[in-house]
Amino acid sequence: MIPCYTLSVIADPDDMLCELDKSNNTYRREARLYYPYDFTITNITFSPEHPREGEPVTIDAAIRNNGFRSIDARVAFYIDDSILAAESVYFRANKTEHVTAIWNALPDINHLREEHSVTVVADPENEIEEQDEENNNLSRLMNITLPNLTITEITTDPEEPIIGDAVTVAATLENNKDKIANTTVWFCEENNSIILEGGISRPESSIIEFGECITHQGALMMRAYCTIQGGVDATGGTVNIYLNDRQVLTCTGGHYEWSGWTLWTSGSTEMVNIRIEEDNVPYNDFHVDYSIDKYQTVFGNTSITIPAGESVNQSMNWTVTQKNPRLIVITSNATNSTGVSVSGTDIAVQDLSISDDVLWDGDVANIIAVIANFGRMNASNITVAFYDVLLDASNQTVLITERDIASLDAGESRDITVPGIASLKVGRDISYNHTIQVKAMSEDSYIEDNPENNTRDSDRITVKRSRDFSPMNISFFMNNETLDPVNLSIGGLLSINAALNVTNLASHNGSVNVSCYLDNTTLISTTRVPFPAGNETVDAEFEWNVRAHGNHTITVIADPENNISEFDESNNALNQDIYIRASDITVTDLTFDPARPEEGEPVNITATVSNLGNKDASDVTVRFIDESFTDGEIHTVACILDSLHPVPAQYDNTWVIGHRGAHKIRVHFTEISLQENTDLYINGDRTAHGCSITNLTTDWIDGDRIEIRLKEKGNSEGGWGFEIDRYEYMGRMEDVQVALGAGDEKTLAVSWNATPAGEHQITAVIDLEDLIMESDESNNELSRRLIVRGADLTISDMCVKVNGTDVNTTNTVITSGEIVNISATITNIGIKPVGGFNASFYLGDISIVNRTNLSLNIGESVNVSLAWNAVIGNYTIAFVVDPEKRIHETNESNNTAVRSVWVEGADLLVTNISCAVLPPDGARINDTGSGLYDTDIVLINATIANRGILSADNFSAHI
DSSP, rough: OOOOEEEEESSSSTTOSSSSSOSSSSSEEEEEEOOOOOEEEEEEEEESSBBBBBOOOOEEEEEEEOOSSSSEEEEEETTEEEEEEEEEEETTTEEEEEEEEEEOOOOOOOOOEEEEEEEEESTTTSSOOSOSSSTTTEEEEEBBBBHHHHHHHEESSSSSOOOOOEEEEEEEEOOOOOSSSSEEEEEEEEEEEEEEEEESSSOOEEEEEEEEEEEETTEEEEEEEEEEEEEEOOOEEEEEETTTTTTEEEEEEEEEEEEEEEEOOSSSSSEEEEEEEEEEEGGGOOEEEEEEEEEEEEEHHHHHHHEEEEEEEEEEEEEEEEEOOOEEOOSSSSSEEEEOOOBOOEEEEEEEEEEEEETTTEEEEEEEEEEOOOSSSSEEEEEEEEEEETTTTTHHHHHHEEEEEEEEEETTTEEEEEEEEOOSSSEEEOEEEEEEEEEEEETTTTGSOOGGGGGEEEOOEEOOEEEEEEEEEEEEEETTEOTTTTTTEOOEEEEEEEEEEEEEEESSEEEEEEEEETTTTEEEEEEEEEEOOOOOOEEEEEEEOOOOOEEEEEEEEEEETTTTSOGGGGGSSEEEEEEOOOOOOEEEEEESSSSOTTOOEEEEEEEEEEEEESSOOOOOOOEEEEOOOOOOOOEEEEEEEEOOOOOOOTTEEEEEEETTTTEEEEEEEEEEETTEEEEEETEEEEEESSSSEEEEEEEEEEEEEEEEEEEEEESSOOOOOEEEEEEEEEEOEEEEEEEEOOOOOEEEEEEEEEOEEEEEHHHEEEEETTSSSSSOTTTTTTEEEOOOOOOOEEEEEEEEEETTTEOOOOTTTTEOOEEEEEEEEEEOOSSSSSEEEEEEEEEETTTEEEEEEEETTTEEEEEEEEEEEESSSEEEEEEEEEOOOOOOOSSTSSSSSEEEEEEOOEEEEEEEEEEEEOOOOOOOOOOTSEETTTOOEEEEEEEEEOOOOSSOOOEEEOO
């Protein structure tokens, strides 16, 4: 492919000029380059023209270099797409060279035919860039005269091998012509012991790939037999199917099928890759299925010579790995095969007996199975599976147990005894009639001589009903005290006891699930209750952390999944009505007196709290919080928190310490001792690792919570760990304790000095630690806004002028370098004087002028101004009073004024790029013509314009 280059010119690449538009400082154009080399193969000849198989043949290729320069290049010869030879050749400019290679005319196993493709390629690796890369190869067909051979007999020694035997395979080959025959003989094995399947229907992707792998130890080459079916169910579109990159099907509507062998590939592993490519099939409405049911291997090959009219015997060693394979002997024009009987193991269930044929549901019976090996090979790793077959439930099978036999020699047998529990019901199915089925399977089941005797069924067994469960009583306890079910309280941990009457006619004990529900829908707990043989009353115990309130029902159900078939299924449930008392504490009102205080004035904050529930609440905490400001005091709270000592390997744990209403919080570590592989994080930031520290206080964290994480990243202990003894917070809050009986309403008041000025969010929270269980947790807090009046700075009369003229953002043009006068007025409209504040002018985010330590009395104003030397660009000019937010004001939203301006200047523009080829030294014209060739010297010209309103001086340009 002819390369194409992009030429770029950049004006003022170092940004020496201030311009309004930098986006037009670059101009690009394309330039194509031509190459001085071009190879083409003009002819291929053979000598002799029609060789016999095995006869050396010389292949001659005529190759021309059409370019105007000489060079060394590689030439490669291919027979049927396989490399024959390659060499480096010197190609003179505008000359033809002859290159030869010799082939012995012996076809490979994938091309056993008379006709063969010979291909010659110049520069096969594409190392040389050429003017035309499409003419570098040429192919021609060569016809080989094949011998007339017959394979008359294939024998094995021994005749009846077993798996693992080393076998000699012999074949007799006859030459039926009056000329000597040279050929290659391949000895192959075919196995049909595999089934590999797959497919896709209406896939989401338009390209789908499947891969299968077949392995045969010791194989020299392999191939597999595939059947592929495809169909396009909708109208329109195409589905192409590829087998190992070879297209085998094109589906355009209807059903298609292809069967055949993959190509032979070297090695003991055959990879089968199926790729499906869909093109414009509506809704991907197509399907593809495939199967692989046999494969072949090459276990030996050799070249032989057979005199005219004679025969030879050729043998090859073979190791038996599969049952009953087919041996195949192949030459270029003859094939013969024979089946081989291979013996292996023969695992059988020789006998099966049960201790009783009539059982109660739940009885235990002994199952005895005799497992034998009737084969000629020793067997290993045998799994014996025992199944219960439910004859009344569509012969459903249920696994009872499995036993493993490590080895079983040829002719040996072994008894296996297992216990089996008679079960009348499995899932939802009931079966009174059963059989026991035993299956014996070897790990190497594919070498079995007779797989039909691996399974045996017992005689019919009858199973009878034997059980019944009935809850009789439900009672409630707390701290060993019996509770009245209609006077329970929310928040308690109760014990629920249910007496269960059990009938069991079986000779064996058992167990049953018993579940406890709230209102028949919410599961409290399920417990497994054991019961003895015979009839008995047993207890089911449950623990319940009461979170509900009001009227409810407790239900106890025996055998809730209905796993056991009973005499009476209607008596499995018992209900008990209960009533649960609960508190409901809430903040109903929040008031301030005075409603709009001055800064520093005392304020009474009053909260009305109530208990809307029917349970008393004592030791209730009500917290008054200023959500907006902190009083600056540091408050200390004891808090003991330890990690594990030592820190285990792969340990990763997180703790959270919080204090509602805090604005800042930090923790104090008495000790931290960690290995290098252990990290300590505070709110996501790594604070310590590989260290030993005592008495560490963290930095302040904004907010009311702090998160501590300890993570050990290795596979060993991470050190001693850490210990925390306290945390500290800053905020403004006050707690009041109160007792609220059921139905009570009380008012609580705190006094607060109203500082600083501004907007405050005051919140009253009741039971903020959620220590009291309530019927409604959503009404525990109430917030109100409080405005504290003080100083209030505001901005007015912001002006932007050039030469005494107001700048209009749409009509007035400011030229770079002009002096712009900016001014604004600050007024204190509040009720308090203010001092020590600053004011700043900003261009975008950059401060250009600051006025500091300003003061204003009530109602007083001050004018602030500056002169700005304008620079090209679009700007937002902002004037901000008290930008650091040092002054607490009644209203913080009126401290900023903004204007937008546009400043123009120079504006460079690259408009054109042109190219001219310079002739070589001493030449009058360019020998390469009008195009640009590799190694040409090119003069590049660019045009740069200035479309701005100021001149552009002292700038550079890059090409």
